[in-house]
Amino acid sequence: MDKNWENQLQNIWLKLGTISSEEFIEQIKNHVELLTETDSQAIADFERACAFDSTGHEQEAEPLYRSALEKGLTGLRRRRARIQLASTLRNNGKIEESIHILREEKAHYSDELNDAVDSFLALSLSSAGEYKEALSLALKALSKHLPRYNISLSRYAENL
Numbered sequence: 156m157d158k159n160w161e162n163q164l165q166n167i168w169l170k171l172g173t174i175s176s177e178e179f180i181e182q183i184k185n186h187v188e189l190l191t192e193t194d195s196q197a198i199a200d201f202e203r204a205c206a207f208d209s210t211g212h213e214q215e216a217e218p219l220y221r222s223a224l225e226k227g228l229t230g231l232r233r234r235r236a237r238i239q240l241a242s243t244l245r246n247n248g249k250i251e252e253s254i255h256i257l258r259e260e261k262a263h264y265s266d267e268l269n270d271a272v273d274s275f276l277a278l279s280l281s282s283a284g285e286y287k288e289a290l291s292l293a294l295k296a297l298s299k300h301l302p303r304y305n306i307s308l309s310r311y312a313e314n315l
Contacts, residue, residue, distance in 0.1 A: 160189060164202065176210035197226035201236050213243045234260065234268050238275055245279045253279040270296040291315040 167182045174182075183206035187199035204219035220240035228236050237260050244253040257276040261269075273296040280289035294312035298305050 180206045197223045197228040213246045
């Protein structure tokens with residue numbers, strides 16, 4: 156896998172919504188077949204999962220996310236896979252597992268996707284009926300991106 160492969164992948168992703176879902180999935184499948192290294196198979200499964208997930212095929216995405224993680228997906232793709240798997244699980248009715256994965260990510264990892272973890276955790280908590288905690292997480296994540304009222308909103312979120 157090289158930078159050219161990644162650039163080509165990004166060009167395919169830019170087509171999402173401009174071509175049919177079937178054509179998009181097919182282009183992703185064909186592109187990941189170019190990966191030949193054994194350790195790249197985790198990336199191939201992840202990218203296929205993303206393609207299915209992004210086109211509304213969560214049932215097909217779930218086992219591919221799991222496979223990518225089991226095959227040792229690393230780095231930012233690993234974090235994305237965990238977040239996206241949790242979201243897919245929520246959509247597939249597996250809310251408790253979704254919450255577990257996201258709480259684990261929140262407790263053990265930190266990067267530029269922290270607010271995404273909190274946002275998807277808020278969605279899962281809301282689906283589980285934990286509305287106050289969900290609102291608190293969502294408001295805390297939002298408070299970091301406002302031009303004003305950041306501290307006030309963060310305090311209100313903490314007091315929910």
